[in-house]
Amino acid sequence: MKRKWLSLALGAILSMSVSLAACSNSAPTQAPQAEPAKPAEQPAPSAAQKTGSDTLVVAITSDQGTLDPAVTMDNSAWKITYPTYERLVEYDGASTEAKPGLAREWSVSPDGLQWTFQLEEGHTFADGTPVTAEAVKFTFDRILKIKKGPSEVYSVIKEVKVESPTKVTFVLTNNFPPFLSTLAANYGGIVNPKVKEKEQNGDLGQGFLAGNTMGSGPYQLSEYKKGEYFKLTVNPHYKKQPAIKTVYFKITPDPTAQRLQLEQGEVDIAEGIPVEQLKSLKDSAQGIELIQKPSLFVDYVYINTSKGNPALQNPKVRQALSYAVDYEGLTDAVQEGYATQMRGPIPQGLWGHDDNAFQYKHDVEKAKALLAEAGVSNLTLDLLYSDNKPWWETEALSLQAFFAEIGVKVNLKKIAYATSREMIDKGEFDLCLGVWSPDFGDPYMFMNYWFDSKNFGLAGNRAFYKNDKVDSLIRRAATVNDQAERTKLYQEAQKIVIEEAPYIYLYQKDFLLPVSKNLKGFVYNPMLEGIYNVQDMSK
């Protein structure tokens, strides 16, 4: 027996020595890697490669798809492309209103059909070619020819006319007030017409721009190592040279590895740390700041008002479900309290939001009474959700518990993301979890997408909700130019859709980002979720 224990101990020592030997063997190879620029900051050999003062390293969770602004609709790819292109108009600082960008000024005809932009001179693409009205025309013609996601946003464009090298006019098919905001989104990035030289088999340069950039922004993509990192360096022709000269978007899929790298100063911004780890990170780690801002990113439940369980066609049942939710408990459980309950569809922080709109609150008795009034009992509903958002599992379980309190049984249906999208499009669900964030700063993004009966399915009206009054109000709001008038129309429509509850308006998520304290100048713009104003940052 004694011998057995002895050998066990020997075995343990053996195993430890193997791993330790492996670790210590590596020490000599590591030494030459210490950064030569800052030897004083590394008194002891350290595995962490601290970032230099003109270098920004952002840890991102996964590799990106195509980077072509005329193709990508994925805002995680936008963080890489946005600083490499310029747009006619831009979001400035934290404001959600469009400000001059490439265009110095602009005017719109009274009927809203002609938008004329006067370009500011002196903007240059990274290869030295000046940005002209021709390039603007080229960009939008290209988007419309490629006919992918962004072309739908610009389907109102009838023609782009070059008036002079610095003046360009967009002719629209119908009045579309949000047009200006769409130009500030990533797909409005002006592309160097020289991309034509990179065309292969008539792809209009899609193959090339999938992994390269050709814009006039402060940066350009200078290296892309698949699965490893994207490296941006400055555009030498950009007027105001930024303090940060090199930006790495480093792909680090594991959240814990990201956290350790942030703590060691190897990365400056870590995007993939889940909310439950952020709290402890904030308390424990020095040198890390947690940025917290209200965002326009909302989380809500689609109630299928026409193709799901017939009971859901009754507004009273939908109201009952809205009353059944303990909103505060939910945001605490799912978002650690970093969220605010919605008040109707238009989130706080976007114009058109109504501070006095009706807000549902947790009221089990009222919910039960509404169900009784509707004559509904023993209701069983399917709740669809996917693995797209990590918190949906907890959220679905919480909702199941809330609805059980009012006697509604919920079956949870977790489906692969791609499949869930098809089911949403076809309306094959009773209830479904969803998120939404606006591409441009206009309540149109919420009201017209969510409630117009022309947009059934994935396009936006995922509740398959139809109300003629709402249709006419929001359609009018989309063609009037006066913002006060539009606000009034949207608020009137909002009253109806809160009352009729085709969605359960859950919460607006806070934007949370742990960054290194050395980093200065980061400004969060709710319109540019996940996009960094690198050109204004310094260390």
Place this chain on the structure above:
Amino acid sequence: MKQLIAKRLSLVVFVLFGVTLLTFLLSHVIPGDPAQMMVGQRANEETLREVRHQLGLDQPIWVQYFTYLKGLLAGDFGLSIRTQKPVIDDLLTFFPATFELVFFAFLLALIVGIPIGILSAVRKDTGWDHAGRIFSIAGVSTPVFWSGLVGILLCYKILGILPSGGRLDLNVAAPTKITGLYVLDSILTGNWAALKNSLWHLILPTIVLSYAQLAVISRQVRASMLEVLGQEYIRTALANGISGAVLLFRYALRNALIPTVTVVGLSFGSLLGGAVVTETIFGWPGMGKYVVDSIAFLDFPAIMGFTFIIAVGYVVINLLVDLTYYLLNPQIRQ
């Protein structure tokens, strides 16, 4: 020998054809539409139709399959829906990374696992045997996501002697691409900085991955060694005065390795596509991570290309296993 290889290679064509057909059918029966994934959150029917048309998804499935097969025969794996780039480019980037990791992990697992197996067999039921078994079973029972994180915590955060992940530091340029295997390429091009750095990055993931494979090898070696050692020819050899290392290595081990080769070969093959967790934790830009992302996006061409490469990998490994048999076992040669 040549005949054997020729026979095996002719079968490969059928195997690969079957693999492409099955994968194609399976990936297309799953409900879900890559066109929808591509056009973003919100899209109208018209745009969707256009994108489906551009991707050829509006064709009948058999037309899609034959178009794909035709391309494949010409060496064209198609365009990835997600990255809009030729799938072959992606595979040629990610495969070497995985291969390099798995190769070093197996090398380490063999170097440590075979001696443990031999020791356990020779000193059966002693403390050495138990210690060896506990050591290797602990490896196979420890989930990689845990041992990987503990490794990073210990060697990166606390001791500060190893990097937390990736193949190279951001400020070290990759060696000129010849094979895509950084260690080999940097030796071939004499890029010693890249060699040191890539080896340094390999240490931790290699240890973690190999520790998980160790038990497979050491248990197999132990079992077959025990069986061989009990056989009559060993007793005969002993009676003839052969003992010690010669008996162990020339007489026993050679025969004991035959079943081990099969097990090792197959688990090597499975790791090529299945080292996802290790790759994720160490930010290793390999095939596993790539294919998981592709499946989530229903990127058919990428999924097909990946399966094809893995199938080829399996076939090659099986062939190598058979050839090793051939070398180890003279009976097969006749």
